[in-house]
Amino acid sequence: MVKIIIIGGMAAGCKAAARLARLSDNYSITVIERKPFVSFGSCGLPYYAAGEIDNLFDLSKTAYGTQRDEKYFLDVKGVEVLTNTEVSEIKTDNSEVKCFNIKSGKHFSLNYDKLIIAIGAKAIKPNFSFPESPRISSFHSPFDAKNFKEFAQKGKIGKAIIIGGGFIGCELTEAMTSLWGIETELIEKENSLLTKFLDPEFSRIVEKKIGDNDVKIHLSSEVEKIKLNEEQLPTVYLKNESQITADYVFYNLGVKPDSSLAKKCGIDTGKYDGIVVNEKMQTNFENIFASGDCVEVNNVVSGKTDYFSFGSLANRMGKIAADNIAGRDNQFKGVVGNVSLKIFNTIVCSVGLTEQIAFRCGIQTGSVIGTWADRPDYYPEYKNLFGKLVYEKSSLRLLGIQLIGDGEVTRYADIFSELLFNNKAVYDLQDVEHGYTPAHSSPISPLNFLGYMALNQEVDGMINTNPLDLELFNGTIIDVREDSERAESYTIDSSVHIPLTSLRKRTDEFPKDQKLLFVCEKGPRSYEAARIFKNKEFKNVSYLGGGLIMLKEFYKETNELVG
């Protein structure tokens, strides 16, 4: 028998254990987990907190209602699971792990032939001071979620503060307000939300969405400290000297690899403090593998080391570690970064690099922004879809996409993920063949459109202007919509109004060297208008990316920045 020890009984660890057990009866497999449970679907915690899932431990049940506990793993998989058990040391010289049972306090050692570290991630600790209190917690473990939910169910939370406007922070705002009706404030250090996944103009759409649901957002706001007031309620002190008191405070500053145990025994870690592995998920020790949230990965887009804490990747990594231990060649080829998030019925997707992150990686970018109906506009249930394509300026290689909408969104992110994985370029977007039926899509997909737009920009100089650059624009803005639309929608006060239908006859009204920016509701007409002028040898024409309908999404005060 080959002795295999797996440290960590969540996605990566359990997947590796199950796969090894399936491949042969010649493995004696032990999974060591410090929590009192294994194979727990942590990604469901926000839904549990929101009340959509009643019982916390439904998150570790099989589809047919069986609890995935020690007995289940032994009976079904032939895998031994030790819960409530912590590994205190890995002794690589004699292939031994030192353990102790948290409940009994008993210490013991186990030998391994192969070891898999799948110990996961830990919540990043705040750099501000805060007292011990049941009213202040991160949102990382099931116990955090349970603690909050018990408070909420007792009606003891009238107001909550969420510190950190990342993925979890944004998801939680929905749980707080929609289900529990809690007055909620969201505090973010950066000047926009979701900065890892969205460029500022796309964050704005999310900020408006969250704001429209009565969540107060504090951007560029750093927390100095949290203190308890006389009633033992937490008060958050911001560095700008304002203070907010609430019944409950969550801090979600992200997670980082839990690699201290690995480091202690000489396993290499990297830039993100994650365990460094090769394509086989093997560490610098030949018989020690690692998988899941404790490792860092290769970002195939940036070509650099990166860190993602996704259950989907953890699962795939666990399988690959198991396959390689079993002598099968299987490689983890890196991560594109395909992130998807639901906030108040709006779907937010980001794949690859944002323009800001690409810039920080030293890549010169181009980008185009568009708005489309996600289905033909004659189809009654269509929804708007906002998209941004980011590409490398010199090679036209694809770098990333951001998509936001209430309808058909994820499919385009998923196709793009596959394109990115295969190192495709802007012109390849023209060939994308999506499934077209009016109930679910338009004949030309947003990916086809983004490809056309980027090529029009790069080949013909049809500049797609980022809405955030409107502020700086010092030429003439021509609004080519029909009269009726201007009355009903967002309008830039300073714009000249010439409907597209009469524009062709009126090009003479402008000098050929005048700087012209065309705007319309969604974009196609202003692009068409720019083409008309370009063909008449106007030198400096561009059109507004995403159209006025997108602009409407991110200026709360309609004329705050423009006009």
Added chain:
Amino acid sequence: MVKIIIIGGMAAGCKAAARLARLSDNYSITVIERKPFVSFGSCGLPYYAAGEIDNLFDLSKTAYGTQRDEKYFLDVKGVEVLTNTEVSEIKTDNSEVKCFNIKSGKHFSLNYDKLIIAIGAKAIKPNFSFPESPRISSFHSPFDAKNFKEFAQKGKIGKAIIIGGGFIGCELTEAMTSLWGIETELIEKENSLLTKFLDPEFSRIVEKKIGDNDVKIHLSSEVEKIKLNEEQLPTVYLKNESQITADYVFYNLGVKPDSSLAKKCGIDTGKYDGIVVNEKMQTNFENIFASGDCVEVNNVVSGKTDYFSFGSLANRMGKIAADNIAGRDNQFKGVVGNVSLKIFNTIVCSVGLTEQIAFRCGIQTGSVIGTWADRPDYYPEYKNLFGKLVYEKSSLRLLGIQLIGDGEVTRYADIFSELLFNNKAVYDLQDVEHGYTPAHSSPISPLNFLGYMALNQEVDGMINTNPLDLELFNGTIIDVREDSERAESYTIDSSVHIPLTSLRKRTDEFPKDQKLLFVCEKGPRSYEAARIFKNKEFKNVSYLGGGLIMLKEFYKETNELVG
């Protein structure tokens, strides 16, 4: 000025015209259309017939409500459109088209430097005889849809017959029954519906769905003739000698390229009677291009000529023809065949080749079938998703996928389309990185699973049994579900019952050479069970693809075929 004539003013023709006009003012562009309108969204006709779209001509409006008519094209695009105009002859020797106006009867000729044929498709004529009657029509042109809707609105249709169980036929059953409450019967010559897109076991799911909505389906039923009875109502005579009378009969036997005009002047057509073009959409005449439903294309999966009548492809082809006329290199690289269809809230997707069609192309196939929750099963709104992967047995190259479900379906078809386009193999499915969030997906996507299953089948002999092969199975069927599930769900009477949780201890009960088929609700447990036995050196084990939950979907009489 370069004179460009485009025959056909629907998707491909209008796209080509608009693109050329945008690229330069040096084109004089004329679009000739025999119908009284242009740029009409024919794909919306079933929704118009169903009443979801009120006004027929909304299907040729822009998003901002302007009718895309002659004036619109002239004012906005600078393109001349001649409606109600038929081209009677193309004279290639002097680059001339002979036309006549259908309304005025006036004949005239136009010269071209470049010609684009985008004349579309025509409905295939039935090979049975039928009388002229306003109560009998195909469902191809807007007038067909309008005629039906007027009848239906007057309440004159109590019962309808649809001949042809393809794409349009299936879509129409929903319009008939859901909106209009019309008693509907569907007649199909083949022994299953949608034979171009689905293998028989997947057609069954659709047949049950349509049947559950009170549509009577006649499979393997050929129409001999239609006659009018004394009340002038159409009676359909089937070759099996039964007769059905209804208030309205639609025949939908598919479409074929409308290539007679092209053929007459010596333009090459192919196997499907479609115009043959190169990657630039150029015919055998250097200055004549063709695009859209009148051309045949290269199927990148089969490597053979194929024919698809999709608005999405027509659009893309029109652009490519225009780019090449404008001297820009742009190529149409062929079609994967990504078909998507909504029937009674169920989404049906098919990409690439079915197993039956691959077989007819002379390709030896392997396949696996699975059922999954489209989101984690703890998520309250999850739906089941049925999937079938088809691959080439020798090379493991991907050939096709079929997916049916009520929830998240299209995204996986779309990713697969991209994989097919890039000639990927089964093992590449492991690397697919989809956007994971419990609101919209599971951590392991169906594509990852199908890849794992196919590799398990090919590498380890973990045979996934097609549910239609159950009939022929002559070994022991072992049901590994829990007791409670057997009572509540579909059960094979002849099966032995051993829950997975006690299976490991009971392998001794069977001889090693016994033929064993494991079954469970969705598939994972029966696969696990087969692994347990395989590891104990059982020689002949397999598991039921798709599980009993899928079987339930296609046997109306639960024990009709099994037991």
